[in-house]
Amino acid sequence: MFSQIKMMQNVHLATEADEDDLYSGYNDYNPTFDTENLENDAAFQQAVRTSHGRRPPSKATLTSSMGRPMTGAIQDGVARPMTAVHAAGYTKASMRGSLFDPLGQAKGPAPPLEMKNQDSPEEKIRQLEKKVNELVEESCIANSSGDLKLALEKAKEAGRKERVLVRQREQIATPESINLDLTYTVLFNLASQYAANEMYAEALNTYQVIVKNKMFSNGGRLKVNMGNIYLKQRNYSKAIKFYRMALDQIPSVHKEMRIKIMQNIGVAFIKTGQYIDAISSFEHTMSMSPNLKAGFNLVLCCFAVGDSEQMKKAFQKLIAVPLEVDYDDKYISPNDDPHTNLLIEAIKNDSLRQMERERKSMAEEYIMTAAKLIAPVIETSFAVGYDWCVEVVKASQYVELANDLEINKATTYLKQKDFNQAVETLKTFEKKDSRVKSAAATNLSFLYYLENELAQATDYADLAVNSDRYNPAALTNKGNTIFASGDYEKAAEFYKEALRNDSSCTEALYNLGLSYKKLNRIDEALDCFLKLHAILRNNAQVLHQIANIYEVMEDPNQAIEWLMQLISVVPTDPCVLSKLGKLYDNEGDKSQAFHYYYESYRHFPSNIEVIEWLGAYYIDTQFCEKAIEYFERAALILPTQVKWQLMIASCYRRSGNYQKALDKYKVIHRKFPENVECLRFLVRLCTDMGLKEVQEYMTKLKRVEKLKEIREQVSFPHKTDAPPSTGHSTPDVASPGLSRGGGSPPSACWQHSS
Incomplete structure (x- = not known):
């Protein structure tokens, strides 16, 4: 108190004495606040050491090193305990002129680090929390690799250990110290793995635990996941309910999430047949964030309602959706720069380019399907409707689809058995670019072949091949016209060329096998049909051909085995059943022969x-x-x-x-x-x-x-010219085993493009 009063007096006197000097008294200060030389202040050091129970020093220096007045600790000759505690091992004076040495290496080796106590409760909790995180990661990795069962087991184990972790935390600390983020992660992963394993009831219960817990601030968003589960369970009313609740809890700044939920609501309305409500959902989506799926679903709903005007508007909205795909110009080198060519070659088929192709293909498929759907109903006739769709497509970014729509128009004429109109429509493409011309000529060749006009079919097959030599459909049709004329060797060459251009052209591979059969090259024919079987696993014609080849090769066991596979695909085919009966009869197994002959008779009692x-x-x-x-x-x-x-x-x-x-x-x-x-x-x-x-x-x-x-x-x-007398007599007992079985093999497939 004395020091404070003295300080106030000093400040006051300095102010009065130097009131004319603006900076007078600036350097004056109360010695009470002088902390620079406390280590040399004997009274301060004695008070500090005495307060810690240590012996006072043998000799004390009672004067300040700078000759200033002594502090209030010994002003009256009595040492008063000091309240300040000197920092252990640190003095400002000792640091002056010395280097920064945090490890104390200048004074000697650093003391050894204190070993962590592995048995402490805190360390056990830390290790257990680490183990829970590892289990969640292992569960996610197993799910991404397709092992759903292991992913669920890991998620369950993580849930069990997390509950143990919570109990241990509650024993040594307050409930507020529980790691809520870890609990949320474990529960969410467990619910996701339940849903992936189609254990929908358990998944819903786990999601309910998260949603009902008010401590999880964003738990309400998981109602979207619950709505998805109800949608899979075909409980569409509950799905709509949970989607709407999720929509209410997601803020408007999350635009993309809200749009996707609106699309899901529209899909659920389609499933329940509420097309008007579905149209409202999809129209809102198209107005906020237009996309291909929503546009296509909007066209479907308008078609279901039967409103032609709405169909037109929906189709125009679908056409206007931005494709967000770069044109192919950037993949063409503008000059002969080797570095540019190398770069273009690198990005020509990278993952981004593949994604662009997939997006473009999906858009074309949606537009073509929508046009084929609405064209017959939006106008007085399907031809007028197709013309309207063609005009809309021509004015959009999908100009190349207009020709495909025209060809589809011709195909529709063909389905209606209006061959003349189909031919007239296809002939308009003779002056188009090579790709469209080739497709139209392929269809014309097919049409003339159906009418048994091989000359015209051959002419248009030649036109299709000349317009696009890499068109596998055109090459297959050309081979078919030659096959029909009996030149199987030359037909096989065209089928081979078609396969070189497109190894997945199953029609060419099938017809190549037939050509080899006609040429009596049985092993090569079998090889073709076995390759085709690897592509088309359950194709009845392919299975029949393989069985027939084994029968020609006089291998009845293999023929019976392939016919048994064929029966699993077409169990009511009487010809296949009778063929099996014949083979078993030839093998001497009368009981099996009777079984298959009887089944054949039951399905077709006129053979x-x-x-x-x-x-x-x-x-x-x-x-x-x-x-x-x-x-x-x-x-x-x-x-x-x-x-x-x-x-x-x-x-x-x-x-x-x-x-x-x-x-x-x-x-x-x-x-x-x-x-x-x-x-x-x-x-x-x-x-x-x-x-x-x-x-x-x-x-x-x-x-x-x-x-x-x-x-x-x-x-x-x-008399010698007379034929052997057979009379009109008929034996009493008809000899068994006269069945023709499966009949002749199928004729060559005819391919046409649409």
Whole structure:
């Protein structure tokens, strides 16, 4: 207190004495605030050391080093304890003139670092938190690599360890120290892995835990994820509800997120058939951030409503969507600069260029599909509608699509069987650029081939090839015209050229296999069809061709194996079933042969060969009554052939029912009075049964035989010229195994572009 009063007096006196000097008293200060020489202040040092319980120094210097008045600590001869604590190991004086040495190397080696206590609770919590983060990362990596099950296991383990971590934190610290970000991350990852594994109920429960916790400030946004799950579950009303709740909680600054949610709401409305509400959602999207998917969905909704004007407006909005793709000009070198050429070559097919191609292809597909959809309904006729679409496309950035729409118009004429209009439309492209001309000529060649005008088909096939030699469809059609003329070797050359230009041209590969079959180059044909099978795994024609080739190679086991694969694709094809029956019959497996012949008959009960085999099978197994059923159907199909009538009568006779057999032979005789076989059996039956009609039938038999001899003599005057006598007799039992099976192989595929 004394020091403070003295200071106030000094300041006051200095002000009065030097009131005329503006800077007088500037350098005056109270010695109480002099801290530069405290280490030399004996009273201060004694007070400090005494306050820490140390012995006072042996001798004390009570005067200031600068001769200033002593501090208030010993002003009255009594040492007063000081409240300030001297900084340990630091004095300003000692630092003067010395180098900065934070490690104390100038005074000797630094003390060893203190070892971390691994058993402390804080360290255990830190290690456990690190382990939880690692598990979450491992879960995400497993998900990205496609191992969804492992990703879910890691997410569950992370959840268990995170709960242990929370309990340990609560024991040693306050609840406020819990890491909420880590808890949110673990729960969100767990819900995502549940959804990826299609465990939707568990995913929804986990998302609810996050959404209902008010401590997670952005948890409400996850209602979008919940809406997506409800959409997958086809619970569209709940999906719309959660999408709208998410929309309310996402601020307007997040424009892209809100637009995507609006699109999802529109899709959900489409699923529920609420097209008017869907149109509102998509129109809002197109006004705020136009994109291809929203524009295409808007066209679909307007089409579903049936409003032609809205369809036109929606189509124009779709056309106006910016493609954001650079033109191909930047990939063309303007000069012969090698550095520029090298750069262009590097970016010509990089990932960005591929993405541009995909985006452009998607846009063209959307526009073409939308035009084909609305063209027949927006005007009085589909032709006028196509013309309107063509004009809109020509005025947009998709000018090259106008020609494709014109070709599609011709294809529509073709579907309506209006060949003349189709031909007229395609002929207008003869003066267009080479690509369009080639496509139109390919279709014209196809049309003329359908009309069996091979000359015209060949001419347009030549025009298509000359316009674009790298068009695989044109080369395939050219090969087909040559195939039809019988020059299989030359046709194969065109198919090979088509495959060199486009290795995925399945039509050319199939027709090449057919050409090799015609040339009897069986191994090469088999190689073609096996390659095609690797591309088209479940194509019935390809499987049939492979089985047929193995049959030609006399490998019935392989043929049966491929036919079994074919049956899995077309289980009701009667020709394939009968072919399997024939192969098993040739192998001697009558039970399997009967099974497949019967299945063939069940699906197509009009195949005479199958009926004949089944009837003969029942006769061989002594079930003549069952055979009658099949021969009656054959007689119904071919009523003018006596063979089936005689087989029915023969079955009656073999089963011991002679009266029915006699009656049947009499019916046959009335229908076919000159049949020698029928009269012979009538004579035999009447003789065995002792009937009076026997003489009458014998007389008729002799007359018919004599008439037959006279006809043969008239037709063949010299006996040696007569052919071997086969008579009109039919054996009692038809020999089994007469089925043609699968029939002839399919003809060459004809390709046309649309």
